[in-house]
Amino acid sequence: MADLTPLVITTTGLVGSTLARVLHASGARPEDTYYPAVDTPRGIPVDITSGQSVRSLFEKTRPKTVILSAALTNVEYCQENRDAAYEVNVKGARNVAEACLAFGAKLVFFSSDYVFDGHDGPYSETDVPHPLSVYGETKLAGESLIRDMLADYLIIRTTVVYGYEQMGKNFCYRLINTLKERRRINVPRDQVGTPTYAYNLAQIVADLIDKKRTGIYNVVGRDLVDRYEFSKRVCEVFGLDASLLNAVTTEELRQKAPRPLRAGLRTDKVRRDSSISVMGVDEGLKAFKRELDGKAS
Protein backbone atom coordinates (compact mmCIF):
# COMPACT_ATOMS: atom_id res chain seq x y z
CA MET A 1 0.00 0.00 0.00
CA ALA A 2 1.29 3.50 -0.89
CA ASP A 3 2.29 5.87 1.95
CA LEU A 4 -1.09 7.22 3.02
CA THR A 5 -0.17 8.56 6.49
CA PRO A 6 -3.72 7.64 7.47
CA LEU A 7 -5.65 9.16 10.34
CA VAL A 8 -8.80 7.37 11.49
CA ILE A 9 -11.26 9.47 13.54
CA THR A 10 -12.04 7.59 15.78
CA THR A 11 -10.56 4.09 16.17
CA THR A 12 -13.10 3.07 18.83
CA GLY A 13 -16.38 2.60 16.90
CA LEU A 14 -17.30 -0.41 14.72
CA VAL A 15 -16.18 0.95 11.34
CA GLY A 16 -13.22 2.99 12.61
CA SER A 17 -11.74 0.16 14.69
CA THR A 18 -12.11 -2.30 11.79
CA LEU A 19 -10.47 0.12 9.35
CA ALA A 20 -7.61 0.67 11.78
CA ARG A 21 -7.09 -3.13 11.94
CA VAL A 22 -7.09 -3.46 8.14
CA LEU A 23 -4.65 -0.54 7.77
CA HIS A 24 -2.33 -2.02 10.42
CA ALA A 25 -2.42 -5.38 8.60
CA SER A 26 -1.38 -3.61 5.36
CA GLY A 27 1.59 -1.94 7.07
CA ALA A 28 0.09 1.55 7.51
CA ARG A 29 0.18 2.69 11.14
CA PRO A 30 -2.76 4.93 12.06
CA GLU A 31 -2.62 6.40 15.57
CA ASP A 32 -5.38 5.39 17.95
CA THR A 33 -7.89 8.20 18.42
CA TYR A 34 -10.88 8.27 20.74
CA TYR A 35 -13.79 10.42 21.75
CA PRO A 36 -13.17 11.54 25.35
CA ALA A 37 -16.37 9.84 26.59
CA VAL A 38 -14.93 6.29 26.26
CA ASP A 39 -14.17 4.20 29.36
CA THR A 40 -10.71 2.95 28.38
CA PRO A 41 -8.96 5.77 26.50
CA ARG A 42 -6.00 4.87 24.28
CA GLY A 43 -4.22 7.21 21.88
CA ILE A 44 -5.12 10.81 21.07
CA PRO A 45 -8.46 12.30 22.23
CA VAL A 46 -10.57 14.19 19.70
CA ASP A 47 -13.96 15.85 19.76
CA ILE A 48 -14.94 16.65 16.16
CA THR A 49 -17.42 19.33 17.29
CA SER A 50 -14.39 21.40 18.40
CA GLY A 51 -12.36 22.96 15.57
CA GLN A 52 -9.47 23.41 18.00
CA SER A 53 -9.50 19.72 18.99
CA VAL A 54 -9.50 18.66 15.31
CA ARG A 55 -6.66 21.07 14.38
CA SER A 56 -4.56 19.88 17.30
CA LEU A 57 -5.04 16.24 16.17
CA PHE A 58 -3.97 17.18 12.60
CA GLU A 59 -0.91 19.05 13.91
CA LYS A 60 0.18 16.00 15.91
CA THR A 61 -0.39 13.46 13.11
CA ARG A 62 0.12 15.44 9.83
CA PRO A 63 -2.20 13.06 7.89
CA LYS A 64 -2.38 12.62 4.12
CA THR A 65 -5.59 10.56 4.28
CA VAL A 66 -8.28 11.16 6.88
CA ILE A 67 -11.00 8.58 7.50
CA LEU A 68 -13.94 10.13 9.35
CA SER A 69 -16.09 7.40 10.86
CA ALA A 70 -17.03 9.32 14.04
CA ALA A 71 -20.68 10.31 14.11
CA LEU A 72 -23.85 10.13 16.15
CA THR A 73 -25.19 6.88 14.71
CA ASN A 74 -28.18 6.12 16.93
CA VAL A 75 -31.06 6.93 14.59
CA GLU A 76 -33.65 7.17 17.39
CA TYR A 77 -31.39 9.43 19.51
CA CYS A 78 -30.78 11.71 16.50
CA GLN A 79 -34.53 12.01 15.86
CA GLU A 80 -35.12 13.27 19.40
CA ASN A 81 -31.92 15.35 19.64
CA ARG A 82 -31.82 17.25 16.37
CA ASP A 83 -29.32 19.90 17.54
CA ALA A 84 -26.87 17.32 18.88
CA ALA A 85 -27.17 15.30 15.65
CA TYR A 86 -26.38 18.39 13.53
CA GLU A 87 -23.57 19.42 15.90
CA VAL A 88 -21.68 16.12 15.53
CA ASN A 89 -22.67 14.89 12.07
CA VAL A 90 -22.63 18.22 10.21
CA LYS A 91 -20.52 20.71 12.18
CA GLY A 92 -18.11 17.88 13.08
CA ALA A 93 -17.81 16.91 9.40
CA ARG A 94 -17.21 20.58 8.49
CA ASN A 95 -14.43 20.92 11.09
CA VAL A 96 -12.69 17.84 9.71
CA ALA A 97 -13.19 18.97 6.07
CA GLU A 98 -11.69 22.41 6.92
CA ALA A 99 -8.65 20.75 8.49
CA CYS A 100 -8.28 18.49 5.41
CA LEU A 101 -8.32 21.59 3.22
CA ALA A 102 -5.71 23.31 5.39
CA PHE A 103 -3.41 20.26 5.52
CA GLY A 104 -3.99 19.08 1.90
CA ALA A 105 -5.38 15.72 3.02
CA LYS A 106 -7.90 13.42 1.31
CA LEU A 107 -11.13 12.91 3.29
CA VAL A 108 -12.97 9.61 3.44
CA PHE A 109 -16.45 10.20 4.89
CA PHE A 110 -19.01 7.56 5.85
CA SER A 111 -22.63 8.01 4.89
CA SER A 112 -25.71 5.79 4.75
CA ASP A 113 -28.62 4.50 2.67
CA TYR A 114 -30.73 6.57 5.10
CA VAL A 115 -30.10 9.50 2.72
CA PHE A 116 -32.86 7.84 0.63
CA ASP A 117 -36.58 7.51 1.35
CA GLY A 118 -36.75 3.76 0.68
CA HIS A 119 -39.56 3.94 -1.85
CA ASP A 120 -37.67 2.23 -4.67
CA GLY A 121 -34.28 0.90 -3.54
CA PRO A 122 -31.75 -0.55 -3.86
CA TYR A 123 -30.08 2.72 -4.85
CA SER A 124 -27.12 3.56 -7.07
CA GLU A 125 -24.65 6.38 -6.43
CA THR A 126 -26.46 8.64 -8.91
CA ASP A 127 -30.00 8.27 -7.51
CA VAL A 128 -31.50 11.40 -5.97
CA PRO A 129 -31.44 11.39 -2.14
CA HIS A 130 -34.49 12.22 -0.06
CA PRO A 131 -33.94 11.46 3.64
CA LEU A 132 -36.86 10.69 5.96
CA SER A 133 -35.11 11.02 9.33
CA VAL A 134 -32.94 13.57 11.13
CA TYR A 135 -30.04 11.09 10.99
CA GLY A 136 -30.47 10.78 7.20
CA GLU A 137 -30.68 14.58 6.84
CA THR A 138 -27.43 15.06 8.76
CA LYS A 139 -25.59 12.45 6.69
CA LEU A 140 -26.77 14.11 3.46
CA ALA A 141 -25.76 17.55 4.78
CA GLY A 142 -22.32 16.12 5.63
CA GLU A 143 -21.99 14.72 2.10
CA SER A 144 -23.02 18.04 0.52
CA LEU A 145 -20.57 20.19 2.45
CA ILE A 146 -17.70 17.80 1.67
CA ARG A 147 -18.54 17.82 -2.05
CA ASP A 148 -18.65 21.64 -1.97
CA MET A 149 -15.43 22.12 0.01
CA LEU A 150 -13.05 19.42 -1.24
CA ALA A 151 -11.82 18.02 -4.54
CA ASP A 152 -10.12 14.94 -3.09
CA TYR A 153 -12.75 13.01 -1.15
CA LEU A 154 -14.43 9.63 -0.96
CA ILE A 155 -18.01 9.41 0.29
CA ILE A 156 -18.69 5.82 1.31
CA ARG A 157 -22.37 4.95 1.68
CA THR A 158 -22.99 1.80 3.66
CA THR A 159 -25.72 0.11 5.70
CA VAL A 160 -26.48 -2.44 8.45
CA VAL A 161 -22.83 -3.02 9.27
CA TYR A 162 -22.00 -6.09 11.36
CA GLY A 163 -18.70 -7.37 12.68
CA TYR A 164 -16.44 -7.55 15.70
CA GLU A 165 -16.46 -4.44 17.91
CA GLN A 166 -15.56 -3.89 21.55
CA MET A 167 -18.89 -2.33 22.46
CA GLY A 168 -20.88 -5.11 20.73
CA LYS A 169 -23.80 -2.81 19.92
CA ASN A 170 -24.50 -3.49 16.23
CA PHE A 171 -27.77 -5.21 15.24
CA CYS A 172 -26.16 -8.60 14.65
CA TYR A 173 -24.47 -8.65 18.09
CA ARG A 174 -27.70 -7.65 19.84
CA LEU A 175 -29.55 -10.37 17.97
CA ILE A 176 -26.98 -13.06 18.83
CA ASN A 177 -26.81 -12.06 22.51
CA THR A 178 -30.60 -11.94 22.89
CA LEU A 179 -31.10 -15.35 21.26
CA LYS A 180 -28.25 -16.91 23.28
CA GLU A 181 -30.18 -15.88 26.41
CA ARG A 182 -33.24 -17.55 24.82
CA ARG A 183 -35.19 -14.28 24.79
CA ARG A 184 -37.59 -13.43 21.95
CA ILE A 185 -36.73 -10.52 19.66
CA ASN A 186 -38.85 -8.47 17.26
CA VAL A 187 -37.39 -8.10 13.78
CA PRO A 188 -39.03 -6.12 11.00
CA ARG A 189 -39.87 -8.12 7.88
CA ASP A 190 -40.55 -5.00 5.78
CA GLN A 191 -37.11 -3.33 6.07
CA VAL A 192 -35.09 -4.42 3.06
CA GLY A 193 -31.38 -3.69 2.83
CA THR A 194 -27.91 -4.94 1.99
CA PRO A 195 -26.19 -6.02 5.25
CA THR A 196 -22.46 -5.37 5.24
CA TYR A 197 -19.63 -7.26 6.93
CA ALA A 198 -17.37 -4.64 8.55
CA TYR A 199 -14.06 -6.32 7.63
CA ASN A 200 -15.09 -6.60 3.96
CA LEU A 201 -16.20 -2.93 4.03
CA ALA A 202 -12.86 -1.88 5.54
CA GLN A 203 -10.82 -3.90 3.02
CA ILE A 204 -12.72 -2.40 0.09
CA VAL A 205 -12.38 1.15 1.47
CA ALA A 206 -8.62 0.65 1.99
CA ASP A 207 -8.39 -0.61 -1.62
CA LEU A 208 -10.33 2.39 -2.99
CA ILE A 209 -7.99 4.72 -1.08
CA ASP A 210 -4.95 2.84 -2.37
CA LYS A 211 -6.27 3.15 -5.93
CA LYS A 212 -6.75 6.91 -5.38
CA ARG A 213 -10.47 6.74 -6.20
CA THR A 214 -12.64 9.79 -5.51
CA GLY A 215 -16.37 10.55 -5.38
CA ILE A 216 -19.31 8.58 -4.00
CA TYR A 217 -19.17 4.78 -3.61
CA ASN A 218 -21.74 2.36 -2.25
CA VAL A 219 -19.82 -0.20 -0.18
CA VAL A 220 -22.27 -2.78 1.13
CA GLY A 221 -22.96 -6.52 1.04
CA ARG A 222 -23.99 -8.11 -2.27
CA ASP A 223 -27.36 -9.53 -1.15
CA LEU A 224 -30.65 -7.67 -0.78
CA VAL A 225 -32.59 -9.17 2.16
CA ASP A 226 -35.18 -8.05 4.69
CA ARG A 227 -34.25 -7.91 8.38
CA TYR A 228 -36.21 -11.08 9.20
CA GLU A 229 -34.50 -13.08 6.45
CA PHE A 230 -31.12 -11.71 7.57
CA SER A 231 -31.89 -12.71 11.17
CA LYS A 232 -32.80 -16.25 10.06
CA ARG A 233 -29.44 -16.50 8.26
CA VAL A 234 -27.70 -15.32 11.45
CA CYS A 235 -29.49 -18.14 13.33
CA GLU A 236 -28.34 -20.72 10.77
CA VAL A 237 -24.70 -19.65 10.84
CA PHE A 238 -24.50 -19.19 14.63
CA GLY A 239 -26.62 -22.24 15.53
CA LEU A 240 -29.36 -20.20 17.22
CA ASP A 241 -33.09 -20.87 17.59
CA ALA A 242 -34.94 -19.00 14.82
CA SER A 243 -38.31 -19.72 16.47
CA LEU A 244 -37.41 -16.93 18.95
CA LEU A 245 -37.64 -14.40 16.10
CA ASN A 246 -40.90 -12.43 15.95
CA ALA A 247 -41.43 -11.12 12.44
CA VAL A 248 -43.19 -7.75 12.78
CA THR A 249 -43.86 -4.68 10.67
CA THR A 250 -41.85 -1.50 11.15
CA GLU A 251 -45.08 0.22 12.17
CA GLU A 252 -45.47 -2.23 15.05
CA LEU A 253 -42.02 -1.27 16.38
CA ARG A 254 -43.32 2.28 17.00
CA GLN A 255 -39.90 3.82 16.38
CA LYS A 256 -39.52 7.60 16.51
CA ALA A 257 -37.53 7.94 13.29
CA PRO A 258 -39.16 6.89 10.01
CA ARG A 259 -37.14 4.13 8.28
CA PRO A 260 -36.51 3.80 4.53
CA LEU A 261 -38.20 0.43 3.90
CA ARG A 262 -37.17 -0.59 0.39
CA ALA A 263 -33.60 0.60 0.85
CA GLY A 264 -30.19 -1.03 0.33
CA LEU A 265 -27.51 0.02 -2.13
CA ARG A 266 -26.31 -1.28 -5.50
CA THR A 267 -22.70 -2.44 -5.76
CA ASP A 268 -22.08 -2.30 -9.55
CA LYS A 269 -19.67 0.67 -9.28
CA VAL A 270 -17.55 -0.71 -6.46
CA ARG A 271 -17.39 -4.17 -8.07
CA ARG A 272 -16.00 -2.46 -11.17
CA ASP A 273 -13.50 -0.20 -9.38
CA SER A 274 -12.19 -2.37 -6.50
CA SER A 275 -10.28 -5.62 -6.78
CA ILE A 276 -11.64 -6.84 -3.41
CA SER A 277 -14.73 -9.00 -3.89
CA VAL A 278 -18.01 -7.93 -2.30
CA MET A 279 -19.29 -10.55 0.17
CA GLY A 280 -22.84 -11.85 0.30
CA VAL A 281 -24.74 -12.47 3.55
CA ASP A 282 -23.71 -16.11 4.14
CA GLU A 283 -20.04 -15.50 3.35
CA GLY A 284 -19.97 -12.40 5.57
CA LEU A 285 -21.72 -14.09 8.49
CA LYS A 286 -19.42 -17.12 8.32
CA ALA A 287 -16.38 -14.82 8.31
CA PHE A 288 -17.84 -12.92 11.29
CA LYS A 289 -18.33 -16.21 13.16
CA ARG A 290 -14.73 -17.24 12.47
CA GLU A 291 -13.63 -13.82 13.74
CA LEU A 292 -15.62 -14.20 16.98
CA ASP A 293 -14.45 -17.79 17.46
CA GLY A 294 -10.87 -16.56 17.02
CA LYS A 295 -11.34 -13.85 19.68
CA ALA A 296 -12.83 -16.41 22.10
CA SER A 297 -9.99 -18.97 21.72
Ligand SMILES: NC(=O)c1ccc[n+]([C@@H]2O[C@H](COP(=O)([O-])OP(=O)(O)OC[C@H]3O[C@@H](n4cnc5c(N)ncnc54)[C@H](OP(=O)(O)O)[C@@H]3O)[C@@H](O)[C@H]2O)c1
Ligand atom coordinates in the same frame (compact mmCIF):
# COMPACT_ATOMS: atom_id res chain seq x y z
N1 LIG B 1 -22.99 0.84 11.49
C1 LIG B 1 -23.84 0.97 10.49
O1 LIG B 1 -24.71 0.09 10.27
C2 LIG B 1 -23.75 2.15 9.57
C3 LIG B 1 -24.66 2.23 8.51
C4 LIG B 1 -24.60 3.33 7.65
C5 LIG B 1 -23.66 4.31 7.85
N2 LIG B 1 -22.81 4.23 8.91
C6 LIG B 1 -21.86 5.33 9.10
O2 LIG B 1 -20.56 4.80 9.29
C7 LIG B 1 -19.84 5.59 10.24
C8 LIG B 1 -19.31 4.70 11.35
O3 LIG B 1 -20.39 4.05 12.00
P1 LIG B 1 -20.13 3.03 13.21
O4 LIG B 1 -21.14 1.96 13.09
O5 LIG B 1 -18.69 2.69 13.30
O6 LIG B 1 -20.56 3.96 14.42
P2 LIG B 1 -20.16 3.83 15.96
O7 LIG B 1 -19.73 2.45 16.28
O8 LIG B 1 -21.31 4.44 16.70
O9 LIG B 1 -18.89 4.77 16.05
C9 LIG B 1 -18.97 6.17 15.99
C10 LIG B 1 -17.91 6.72 16.92
O10 LIG B 1 -17.98 8.15 16.90
C11 LIG B 1 -17.73 8.59 18.23
N3 LIG B 1 -18.17 9.96 18.44
C12 LIG B 1 -19.41 10.41 18.79
N4 LIG B 1 -19.39 11.74 18.93
C13 LIG B 1 -18.12 12.16 18.67
C14 LIG B 1 -17.47 13.42 18.68
N5 LIG B 1 -18.10 14.55 18.98
N6 LIG B 1 -16.15 13.46 18.38
C15 LIG B 1 -15.47 12.32 18.07
N7 LIG B 1 -16.03 11.10 18.07
C16 LIG B 1 -17.35 11.02 18.36
C17 LIG B 1 -18.51 7.59 19.06
O11 LIG B 1 -18.12 7.66 20.40
P3 LIG B 1 -19.20 7.21 21.54
O12 LIG B 1 -19.53 5.78 21.25
O13 LIG B 1 -18.44 7.41 22.79
O14 LIG B 1 -20.38 8.13 21.35
C18 LIG B 1 -18.12 6.28 18.37
O15 LIG B 1 -16.91 5.77 18.86
C19 LIG B 1 -20.81 6.67 10.70
O16 LIG B 1 -20.57 7.84 9.98
C20 LIG B 1 -22.18 6.13 10.36
O17 LIG B 1 -23.10 7.16 10.11
C21 LIG B 1 -22.83 3.17 9.77
